[in-house]
Every structure is written in structure tokens, then in C-alpha cells.
Amino acid sequence: MNTQIWHGHAMAARAAALVGCTALVLTVTGPSAEAGGRADVARQVLPANDGWASEGTGTTGGSAADAAHVYTVTDWAGFKAALAAGGDAPKIIKVKGTIDAVSEGCDAFAADGYDFDAYLAAYAPETWGLDTDLSAEPDDSPEGLRRVSQAAQDKAIKANVPSNTTIIGIGKNAGIKGASLQIKAVDNVIVRNLAFESPIDCFPQWDPTDGSSGNWNSEYDTAVVYGATHVWLDHNTFTDGAHPDSVAPTYFGMLYQQHDGELDIVRGANYVTASWNVFTEHDKTILIGNSDSESTAVGDRGKLKVTFHHNLFSHLVERAPRVRFGQVDSYNNHFVAADDYSYSFGVGKESQLVAEHNAFTLPEGVSAAKVLKRWNVSPLTAADNWVNGELTDLIAVHNAEIPAETLESGAGWTPTLRTEVDPVRKVPGIVDRGAGAGRVC
Numbered sequence: 391m392n393t394q395i396w397h398g399h400a401m402a403a404r405a406a407a408l409v410g411c412t413a414l415v416l417t418v419t420g421p422s423a424e425a426g427g428r429a430d431v432a433r434q435v436l437p438a439n440d441g442w443a444s445e446g447t448g449t450t451g452g453s454a455a456d457a458a459h460v461y462t463v464t465d466w467a468g469f470k471a472a473l474a475a476g477g478d479a480p481k482i483i484k485v486k487g488t489i490d491a492v493s494e495g496c497d498a499f500a501a502d503g504y505d506f507d508a509y510l511a512a513y514a515p516e517t518w519g520l521d522t523d524l525s526a527e528p529d530d531s532p533e534g535l536r537r538v539s540q541a542a543q544d545k546a547i548k549a550n551v552p553s554n555t556t557i558i559g560i561g562k563n564a565g566i567k568g569a570s571l572q573i574k575a576v577d578n579v580i581v582r583n584l585a586f587e588s589p590i591d592c593f594p595q596w597d598p599t600d601g602s603s604g605n606w607n608s609e610y611d612t613a614v615v616y617g618a619t620h621v622w623l624d625h626n627t628f629t630d631g632a633h634p635d636s637v638a639p640t641y642f643g644m645l646y647q648q649h650d651g652e653l654d655i656v657r658g659a660n661y662v663t664a665s666w667n668v669f670t671e672h673d674k675t676i677l678i679g680n681s682d683s684e685s686t687a688v689g690d691r692g693k694l695k696v697t698f699h700h701n702l703f704s705h706l707v708e709r710a711p712r713v714r715f716g717q718v719d720s721y722n723n724h725f726v727a728a729d730d731y732s733y734s735f736g737v738g739k740e741s742q743l744v745a746e747h748n749a750f751t752l753p754e755g756v757s758a759a760k761v762l763k764r765w766n767v768s769p770l771t772a773a774d775n776w777v778n779g780e781l782t783d784l785i786a787v788h789n790a791e792i793p794a795e796t797l798e799s800g801a802g803w804t805p806t807l808r809t810e811v812d813p814v815r816k817v818p819g820i821v822d823r824g825a826g827a828g829r830v831c
Contacts, residue, residue: 431830432460432482432558436580436622440809441663441697441719449620449663451556451580455480462560466491466569470549478553478576485557485564485584491547492568496592499546501538504593508532513596515642520598533595540593540609547589547610548572551579559583562828567631574616581613582624583830587631588612588672590648596641605644611651615659617689627668627827628652634671649673651709655696655716656680658689662696668826670704679714682739682766690715691740697807698723702825703734712736712765719744719805722812724821725761726751733763735770742801743770745784749817750777758782759791769798776814 436449443449459481461472472483509532527533547569553576565585573579591608598604612628615621639646652669654677655662669675679690694716703710704726725734758777761784772784785797812820
């Protein structure tokens with residue numbers, strides 16, 4: 391295990407950050423100072439009133455960790471070992487450099503006998519057809535061997551984050567590649583200053599019955615907040631990195647999709663703040679609430695309270711975010727679209743979205759009517775949003791151009807958990823300069 395105790399201390403937060411670092415004034419708890427008298431950013435906690443994650447007990451992560459529960463990690467094994475150590479006792483995990491969950495490559499997970507060419511030959515539409523899925527295929531079939539291979543990858547790349555934990559990158563070049571953080575059924579987690587390269591599913595499944603032509607389906611979100619509470623995600627970068635969809639091959643006439651979401655907040659998760667992150671170069675980016683089904687709705691109603699502020703959503707296709715059920719507050723974010731843009735805000739079942747003081751930069755020929763996508767009839771509030779430098783009523787322009795999917799105004803609640811709201815005309819400059827990993831110091 392390449393893990394060592396990091397003997398750090400902290401002092402009161404500085405009134406202003408250094409140039410190039412986060413401009414937030416944050417509270418620091420725990421021991422008073424690290425060597426040299428600088429504040430230990432690893433002990434910073436979410437400020438009061440900073441979004442839904444500040445509700446109630448607030449979010450302090452591992453700020454109260456003693457010296458025995460502060461770790462510096464430099465590889466994937468060390469990272470997972472640090473997560474497992476000490477149970478739910480407060481802990482701080484400092485990530486140094488970039489750690490890779492799939493350093494040995496996809497072949498390391500492949501079951502004996504698995505062969506992708508054999509898989510393609512067995513399930514080609516002209517051979518298998520498009521009427522029967524692969525769920526009944528035996529364990530020794532190409533699909534069975536794919537399932538075993540995927541299970542091996544699943545076990546290897548998922549990392550369970552315990553309660554009362556802070557995970558923070560050290561300096562400007564810290565990151566995690568190919569992993570899926572599982573923030574599941576826990577409370578009080580902070581994740582900051584990390585560049586995440588989305589995991590690729592080494593063994594996507596072909597589903598002949600998905601749509602009229604079949605489809606490739608993949609697993610693994612970069613981060614999943616599943617039934618967890620009080621989670622703060624700050625100054626991270628989420629990207630597909632070396633494996634963008636634009637270079638993915640096609641098989642059976644369909645994109646060989648190896649990515650799922652960058653951030654999913656589901657299954658009764660609650661009190662989440664995502665601030666100053668960059669989400670870039672991805673398709674299905676952020677999902678809040680994973681199903682319309684009544685069985686899921688019972689656990690989601692009254693929860694899924696999430697705040698997004700000062701994030702850069704750049705060159706995404708959709709879901710920034712797509713919302714079901716939750717009271718979601720999105721303000722002071724900058725959305726930069728490309729030609730493959732589908733939508734930003736997905737208005738889903740019983741959602742109560744407030745989208746205010748956001749800036750949108752859309753390419754020529756892409757209408758502001760696409761910013762909102764109606765999946766279900768749920769009123770929303772969308773005020774003081776600018777598109778290409780002009781104040782734009784997003785609901786009005788949507789309804790004028792897409793009358794078959796009329797949206798209603800008025801989310802039915804008013805956010806109160808906000809720090810300073812910047813003038814929307816300044817948002818692109820502020821967010822583009824300040825968001826993303828490598829800016830917390």
C-alpha cells in the first residue's frame with residue numbers, strides 16, 4: 391500500500407485567496423496551523439448558506455480528523471485502502487498526482503475465453519435479430535463471459551466513500567482516472583480540487599431491443615451520490631479525457647458507448663452543493679433522480695435538494711442537469727455549447743427547478759429554445775438568464791419555438807441558501823477564470 395500519514399494542521403481561513411486559487415472565504419476547523427503557518431485547505435468546510443449542502447448540520451467532511459486519519463495517496467490501491475481505514479471516523483485523503491484505477495488496461499478484467507470479435511459475430515442483428523435481449527444467455531456464451539468481465543471491472547474501479555470524509559487534490563495536477571466514486575448511503579463528504587477522467591466501460595452490453603435499431607449500454611458514473619446527504623463537490627474537473635465519444639467506433643451501426651454519467655444524484659440523496667466545477671466533453675452529464683417509477687418516487691419526493699453555482703458546463707450534449715422530483719437551484723453558472731448540443735436543463739417529473747442568473751454561450755444557429763427540455767409538465771423558475779450577452783426569457787423563447795412542449799413558470803419555492811450572487815453579465819469571466827481543478831490552494 392502506497393499510503394502514508396500526512397502530518398498536517400490548519401489555522402483560521404485566510405480572508406482572501408491567492409491569485410489563481412479559490413476566491414471563497416472558507417472556515418477551517420481542526421488543529422490550528424500547518425507547517426509554515428499556512429491554512430490547511432484540506433480542513434476547510436462548506437461555508438454557511440452555501441447551497442443545499444449547508445442545510446441543517448452543514449458539511450464539514452473530514453475536517454476534524456486527527457493526525458492518524460490524514461493520508462497522502464499516490465496510487466489506486468493506496469486510495470482505496472485509505473477510504474477503508476478507520477470506518478466513519480473523520481478522515482482526510484490527499485491525492486498527490488494522478489492515480490489510475492485501470493492502470494493495467496481493460497485486458498486485466500477480461501474473463502478467460504472472452505473475445506470481442508466472437509461477441510460481435512454472435513449478436514450481429516443479421517444473426518441474432520432485434521427482438522430478443524441477451525438476458526437469458528448462459529454463462530459460457532459471449533454475453534455470459536462479458537458479464538463476468540464487467541463484474542471484475544466493477545469490483546476494481548468502484549471506490550466506496552465513507553461518512554465524514556474529505557478527498558482533496560494536492561496542488562494543480564491531482565486527479566483520478568478511470569474510477570467511479572460511490573458516495574452511497576453516507577453523510578458529510580467533501581470532494582475538491584481533483585481532475586476526474588471518466589471511467590470507460592471496457593465491456594459495454596449490446597441490447598438489440600433498445601430502440602428500433604438496438605443500442606450499446608454502458609455502466610459507471612464518475613461520481614454517484616446515492617442516498618447520501620450533505621455532500622460538497624467543489625473545484626473539480628470532470629472530462630472524458632483521452633476517450634471522448636468523438637473517437638469511439640460504431641458497431642452494428644450504433645456508437646460503441648463506453649461512458650455513463652459524470653455525476654448522478656439519485657435514490658433519495660439530499661443536501662448537495664456542486665460549486666466551481668468544470669463539466670466538459672460529455673454526453674449524458676448529470677442526472678438528478680433516476681426514474682419516474684412510483685416505487686422510486688416514494689424515496690425521492692421531498693429530497694434531491696441540490697445547488698449548482700459557478701460551474702462551467704462546456705461542450706456537453708445534455709443533462710446539465712436533468713431533474714426529477716428535486717428542488718434544484720442553479721445560479722451563476724456558465725454554459726458553453728457546441729454544435730452537437732441537445733439541451734442543458736431537463737425538466738422532469740415533479741421537478742422544482744430554479745435556474746437564475748446563468749450565462750449561455752451558444753454557437754451560431756443554435757437557438758436559446760434548446761436550453762430547456764420538457765420531459766414532464768413541471769413548473770420552473772427561469773429569471774435573469776443571458777444568452778450570448780442578451781437578457782433572454784428562456785421559458786418564453788422555448789414556448790414560442792416548441793409549442794407542443796409548453797413549459798409553465800413558477801417553481802413554487804424561493805432559494806435562500808446562496809452566497810453572493812454575481813451580476814449575470816460578469817458570470818462568464820468569473821466562472822471561466824475560477825472554475826475547475828488546480829485552483830484550491
